[in-house]
Amino acid sequence: MKNNNRITRKEGLRLLRKGDLLELGRMADSARKNLHPEGIVTFIVDRNINYTNVCINRCRFCAFWKTENDPEAYLIERDDLFKKIEETIQLGGTQILIQGGLHPKLDIAYFLSLLKDIKNRFDINVHGFSPPEVCYMADRSDLTIQETLRLLRDAGLDSIPGGGAEILSDRVREILSPRKIKSGRWLKVMEEAHRLGMKTTATMMFGSIEKTEDIIEHLDAVRNLQDRTGGFTAFIPWSFQPGNTALAKSLEHRAKSEKQRAQSGERNAESVEFRSRGKNLALSSGHLVHKIHPATAVEYLKILALSRIYLDNIKNIQASWVTQGLKLAQVALRFGANDFGSTMLEENVIASTGVSYRVSKEDIIKAIRDTGFNPAQRNTQYKILQYY
Numbered sequence: 001m002k003n004n005n006r007i008t009r010k011e012g013l014r015l016l017r018k019g020d021l022l023e024l025g026r027m028a029d030s031a032r033k034n035l036h037p038e039g040i041v042t043f044i045v046d047r048n049i050n051y052t053n054v055c056i057n058r059c060r061f062c063a064f065w066k067t068e069n070d071p072e073a074y075l076i077e078r079d080d081l082f083k084k085i086e087e088t089i090q091l092g093g094t095q096i097l098i099q100g101g102l103h104p105k106l107d108i109a110y111f112l113s114l115l116k117d118i119k120n121r122f123d124i125n126v127h128g129f130s131p132p133e134v135c136y137m138a139d140r141s142d143l144t145i146q147e148t149l150r151l152l153r154d155a156g157l158d159s160i161p162g163g164g165a166e167i168l169s170d171r172v173r174e175i176l177s178p179r180k181i182k183s184g185r186w187l188k189v190m191e192e193a194h195r196l197g198m199k200t201t202a203t204m205m206f207g208s209i210e211k212t213e214d215i216i217e218h219l220d221a222v223r224n225l226q227d228r229t230g231g232f233t234a235f236i237p238w239s240f241q242p243g244n245t246a247l248a249k250s251l252e253h254r255a256k257s258e259k260q261r262a263q264s265g266e267r268n269a270e271s272v273e274f275r276s277r278g279k280n281l282a283l284s285s286g287h288l289v290h291k292i293h294p295a296t297a298v299e300y301l302k303i304l305a306l307s308r309i310y311l312d313n314i315k316n317i318q319a320s321w322v323t324q325g326l327k328l329a330q331v332a333l334r335f336g337a338n339d340f341g342s343t344m345l346e347e348n349v350i351a352s353t354g355v356s357y358r359v360s361k362e363d364i365i366k367a368i369r370d371t372g373f374n375p376a377q378r379n380t381q382y383k384i385l386q387y388y
Ligand code: SF4
Pocket: 055, 056, 057, 058, 059, 062, 063, 064, 065, 100, 101, 102, 132, 177, 180
């Protein structure tokens, strides 16, 4: 699928910085039309199961993690897991997306028995364990990434979600999530998975402290890997949701104390900006202050459109109604997206930030139809299961 007329990093940068919104939309819509001329927009019925919220990584942008001793910490019981899968299948679901925090007491044996238990009972696609989880399992059990993936695949893991990518720029990762795997390892897990015949998705979380160059670095890394392996089924760009995250809280606290210090004449608060839902944000790391710019609707649409144009070798681009809401997700279908993602029978991670859009399968079908596309339910491999 490599395109000889593909845009360069320099052109990508220019489009993102100076490109006209509607012009970008037209280019992305035309690229989408070339790849999906039939005018179908797909979605999947699945459930997002977070097996634990205990996580040693404690990323600053994440509102989901708890320490092991926190009263709200949990590890899913096998029976509860089975009940959730049963309900998913009863509702026409074909996939479970199973992900969790990095729990210090869980090793590879736990995950292999989990997968085998699921596969012995249910005929369902297990899309699970993003690269940070895979690396943690590998490191804890002294296995290579390839050995870990092979074990997981043989126990029943079908495909891998692209979570944990955030921005594939180590400069940004060092500030936002210093304990998380670096870009090279995220890409390595995906490459190894593709070489073992497993399909994966790729994500990008923007709207925190990244610069335009970081977004291009991310898109370029994903495109280069896809040229080598062809294993990504879809790309899912979504924007950072600051509510309830440690990042937002520490920044609010910092903004307040800076203001107090400025008012008392101790220092100038000029460098502190906090922009979250109408305010400005800044993050201090060492002596540097990094401004945080939660993405606006226009920025979301521009980045989505550029993703469609730049990633000419990835067939599907998902609109993120979970973070953007159904109405903006409808607009996204004219800015390069051809897939509505999941019906999300359950979603905990974004919900922990306070952002909670709840929609039914019927809402999704209507939203797609109202934009002039034909809705269709798909499976994990993007095979159409039913037209509506
Ligand atoms: S984003 Fe993932 S790795 Fe980071 S703290 Fe949250 S659950 Fe843990």
